[in-house]
Amino acid sequence: MAPGAALAPGLTSFLRSLKTNPSEHSVDHLIALLKRRQIRNSRPCAVATTALIEKVVGEFKGHDAMKLLDRVRSVGRRLTAAQPREVVVGNIVRRVLGLIREVVEDNVGGDLIGTSETGRSTPTQHDHGFRPPLNSSISSFSPLRHAAVEPMDASLYASDMSDSGELSRRPPLLSSHTSYAPTSSAPLVNSLFGLFSQPVDSSTNVSTPTGQASPDGKGAHSLNLDRLTELNRSQHFDLKGEVMNGIQELQEELEQSDKQIADLAHEHIHANEIILTHTASTTVQKFLTKAAKNRKFTVVHAETYPHDNTATHEVLLTGRKQGGKAQDEDDKWKCLTELGIPVYVIPDSHVFAIMSRVNKVILATHTVLANGGLVAAAGAHLIAQAAKSHQTPVVVLSGVYKLSPVYPFDLDELIEYGDAGAVVPYEDGEFVDKVDVEHPLYDYVPADLVDLYITNLGGHAPSFLYRIVADHYRTEDVVL
Amino acid sequence: MSETAAKEAVQPPTESKDAKPAEGEAPKSAEGETAKKISPAELKKQKAAEKQARRAQQKTTSGPAATPQGPQSKEGAKQQQKGSKQAPKDDKSRPIPTRTKPSQTNIAPPPPQQQSKREAKQDPKQLGLFFGHLYSQPRKHSMVGTSKDVHPAVLALGLQYSSYTICGSTARMVAMLLAFKALIESYHTPKGTSLSRHLIQLLGPQIEYLRDCRPYSISMGNAIRWLKDIIVKTDPSTPEYEAKRDLLEEIDMFIRERVTAADKLIRDVAVTKILPGDVILTYASSSIVEQTLLQAHASGIPFSVIVVDSKPLFEGKTLARKLANAGLKVRYFLITGASHAIKDASKVFLGAHAMMSNGRLYSRVGTALVSMLANAQSLPVIVLCESVKFTEKVALDSIVGNEVAPPEELLSESERYALLHLKPHLPKSHPVTTEETPAEGAKSAPSDVLKWIEASKNLHHLQVLYDVTPAEYIDMVITEYGSLPPSSVPVVHRLSTNI
Structure with a gap:
């Protein structure tokens, strides 16, 4: 919208540059953007990664599925190394890897499964020490x-x-x-x-x-896939084309997931409820907006100060985030207040006080983990815990793309810390000097505080999530 | 009169809405009576207050045009007094310099009466969903329109209350007692009445004014009740000089016993709970917690402190600064990071606004969250509370009784500034976009953001000051009577009031 937006490095500028730059260049570009936090949050990361991988696959020459896998994996490794806490990047890469495997398997029929598997296990006979x-x-x-x-x-x-x-x-x-x-x-x-x-x-x-x-299976793997690719060549199936189709489907899923989640809104929000939510999540806003079309309810919004609280107020005032999103015209939706939904903004400290009046808590998320826990904006744990102590149901909205095969064994590894200047401005030098000011951006919410997950596939219990993980990611790709 | 005033003193801020319409009339007429009675005799003492009112009157040459809810029909004899009493009321447009809050300055547009009327009407409707029963009238930020009986020390105090300059339950109570001391010092019993009867009548408007500035705390209520009690008990036959001296001594004693000595006892006990290597987490700011931590630090116990804080008051910042200046190792989190802060803590020390008789803790909003997290982590939660803050009131949730704060405080100046660029993006139906399009070139001020929020029909900002922490989250309450479980609060309360 604003001409300045094109200049600011971010998702939009990246997607634009992707059209002209070669893939290797773009990989470096995205890595830089991720490192500088110029692309942040799950959706922009997912969109950028998908676009980049599409480009990488598009520029890939040859028919060797194994080489394609290696290529995508190496790109994925570099991206996740650049910003390990944006788990979504890894998720997308894993999805694409799984896609390639699927394409190969589908085309070779049952053969591939056999080959790759035997390929894996055959060396066991030969190199025990491995x-x-x-x-x-x-x-x-x-x-x-x-x-x-x-x-x-x-x-x-x-x-x-x-x-x-x-x-x-x-x-x-x-x-x-x-x-x-x-x-x-x-x-x-x-x-x-x-x-x-x-x-x-x-x-x-x-x-x-x-x-x-x-075993690692690498050597044998490639050996087998070499054999495979010979096989492929003989069959002449369009590996690249099919993978590209798959990636496009993935992109569609990214675009559609909010809408699909929102379509479930009527099953979860009934009339005259009081719903507590937080952050400026587009998914949640769309979900509530959808429900607002024919239900009357009340929204209480915790502002998640100081992380992105401006975005929260933006969303509440205007209905959408201004930053990052430039394709504003095509996804236009009215803000809740315009639909006649009363919205009460409260500071985060009021969550417990207000919780006794709340019927349902809807949380946005950063990443959902395979054990049913989630990483969400700081303050989410407070909200979930307060809801638990008031026996208020907690619903988490998340696209499947945020669902990650990662297990939270080391929580600190998942939590990003932000600029302490947002908590206490640096003008207050004396204070900043003497006091350790900390500003965690994310919270880990354990699975037992969540009652329901709503993804674009439907509603799930937290305990069921691992199955969805199994459906979407190959075990081979869990470690990139 | 004395009885109604006493009742008012006891009355919690929660009922103020119900009480308000009645009060608009009743105390005012009562005031008129007192004014008539006093005016001949005690002009000298009230000179200061009078002068204030007169000065204000001079400013408003327009005269007493239309007071919002002032008593209209009175006998001609009182007309003169009433003139001086009413005139300042019209002066709302003139912000008094003491109104430091930037958020307030923009609520003083030209037609003040209508504005304030509309606000009063609008607020309960808007926020009725949660705290509608708590909204009475916007907090008073100036001393215009106050009864001339209000002592200057009390006048100043009220403004300090409303701007949070004096904040915290104990501090407010002590400050109030000191102001009342000043009042009693300069007090002369008018002829024809006794000190015990008249002084209590005089306290009425003072208390009412203070409450208009900010609803009073539990401790203030307790202190007021105690003060009235000893005034009533004063023997009418004692000479005024002696009676006044006794009263002043009593007040000093009260402060010494119930606050100073109690604080010492509490912190002596609390310090023993801090062990070397402990990480003490505290929320917002409490003077007794601060004293305890400083004393523990002074006695050489190696420990560190985590201060969790929350907007909009950021009281914890002051505490963290003081502790850090004393050489303590301090970490500072906002409430959103509390779940991370609590992981590193080993004990939680909390201050109190009040302890309810059902063992619940009524304290700065957010305390409940912190103690909930601590409880989930099985950390001991220790409340430090003087017994003067105990109350026989009970509460189950934070909604029935609470103090509503002005919602404008929610957005700080810089936050408003950050939202300014949104103007072109405001929804089409928003009144601001429709009416103010021609003034595009005009520079919009940060305060505009507040207007947008106020103007948008369904968007409300909500802010209260306290919340109620369930008793099961609290492991120990340390008072000057000793350390007790929250269930013993009513016992101690009876003990402390029946001495």
Whole structure:
């Protein structure tokens, strides 16, 4: 809108530059923007990452799926390293990686599953000493791994022995990278079954340490995928085209998720409710606006001072955020107050006092974690806890793209600290000098404080989220 | 009169709405009577107040045109007095220099009567959903229109109340007693009445004025009740000089016993709760917590402090500054970061505005959140509270009884400034966009933002000052009677009032 907006580095300028710049350039550009926090918050990050990955895939030459995977993964690694707390970046990259795998698998039919899996497990016979790289990242532990505990057919194992094991069927989730206690039982089961079918080799199998069933798989992987790509070439399927289609679907999902979430509003807001919410979240505003079309209710808005509280007031006054979003005309929506919904702005300290009148708490989120907890703007924990102590239901609105396979083992790793100058201005030098002023931007809200998640797929209990994670991310990609 | 006044004193701010319409008439007529009775005799003492009123009258040459709710029909004999009494009321447009708050300056446009009337009418309707029952009339920020009986010391005090210069339950109570001391010192019993009867009548308008400036605290209510009690008990036969001396001594004693000595006892006990290596978390600012922390620091216990604070008053900032200046290690969080702050804390010390008889703590808004978090973390929550702040009132939530603060305080000057650029983006239906389009070139001031908010029909800012912390979040209350669980509050309250 304003001409100055084009000059300010941010999502809009990035998307514009993406059209002209080569992908490598754009990657650096996005990294810089992320590092400088010029692109912040989940949605802009998601949009930027998707656009960038689309560009990267678009510029990719050749038909080698493995190389494409590697390329996307390396870009993803650099992006997440640039701003590890914007978990959404990693989520999008993982989604795209999963997409590529899916495309390949779909085209090769059952074959790929067999190939990649056997490809993974074959080396176990040969290099026992090979151990997976230790994952220091918090995300390396996932319930998905438990799937690997499933015992498998002895026939499977037998097929491993034969070099032409491509046609063998296996549960696809067997492909764990790392060795944790649950996984470690897998090889044992393996070898016990194998005792009957493979008298010689399996004996060495038994003696090998736990990691043997879960190698890195890189070398074998590429080996197999090389074979695969040969296969692909012979089949001439359009890897790039299909992946691009998938990415476009992902972009559509990003655009649609708010609307899809808002469509569920009527099921969750009834007449004359008093709803407490916080932050300037577009998702929440759209949700409430949708409900306001034919229900009357009251909104209490905690202003989340000092982080982005200006944006909160902006949203309340005008109905939309001014910063970052320049495509304002096409997503125009009326602000709540215009729809006749009374909005009461309260400071964050009033949450407990007002909670006894509130019927429902609706929280916006930054990231949803696989255990059902969430990372949201600072103050969310207070609100959720106060709601809990008043037995008020807490509803969290989140697009699936914010759902991350990350587990919160180290909370501090997820919490970003902001400019202390927003808390106490630096003009007050004496104070800033002597007192440790801290300004956490995010709160972690444990799963037991949340009653319901509403995503673009529908409503879920927090305990169910791990299943949705499993649906959207491949175990192979959990660690980028 | 004395009885109604006493009742008023006891009455909580919560009922002021109901009481208001009646008060608009009743005390005023009563005032008229007292004024008539006093005026011949005690002119000398009231000279200062008189002068104030007269000066104000000179300013408003327009005369007593239309007072909003002033008593209209009175006998001609009183007309003169009434003139001097009413005239200042019209002077609302003239902001007194003591009105320091920038937020208030913009609510003084040309037609003051209508403005204030509209405000009074609008507010309860707007905010009726939550605290409608608490809105009575906007807080008084000037001394115009006050009864001439109000002592100058009390006048000054009221303004200090309304601008938060004197803030905090104990501080307000002590300041009030000191002002009353000044009043008693300069007091002469008019002929034909006794001190015990007349002084209580005189206290009425003082208390009313203070309440108009800011609803009084529980401790003030307790102190007022106590003061009236000892005044009534004064033997009419004692000579005025002696009676006054006794009263002054009593007040000094009250302050010494119930505040100074109590504080000492409390902090001596509380200091023993601070162990080396502790991280004490406190919310906002409490004088007794501050004293305790400073004393513990002075006695050489190595510990650090986390101050959690909240807008709009930022009282904790003052506390953090004082503690840091004393050499303590202080960390400072806002309430949004409280869940992070609480992780590093080992004990929570809280001040109180009042302790309810059902064991609940009535304190600065946000205290409940902090103690809730502490409770969830199984941290001990210790309340430091003088027994003068105990009350027989009970409360279950923070809504039935509370003090509503002006919503303009919610947005600081810089925040308003940050929102200024929104003007072109305001929704089409917004009155500001429709009416003020020609004045585009004019520079908009930060105060405009408030006007937008006021003008937008459904957007309200809401601010109260206190909240009620459930008793189960509180592990210990330290008073001068010792350390007790919150359930013992009513017992101690009875103990302390029945001495």
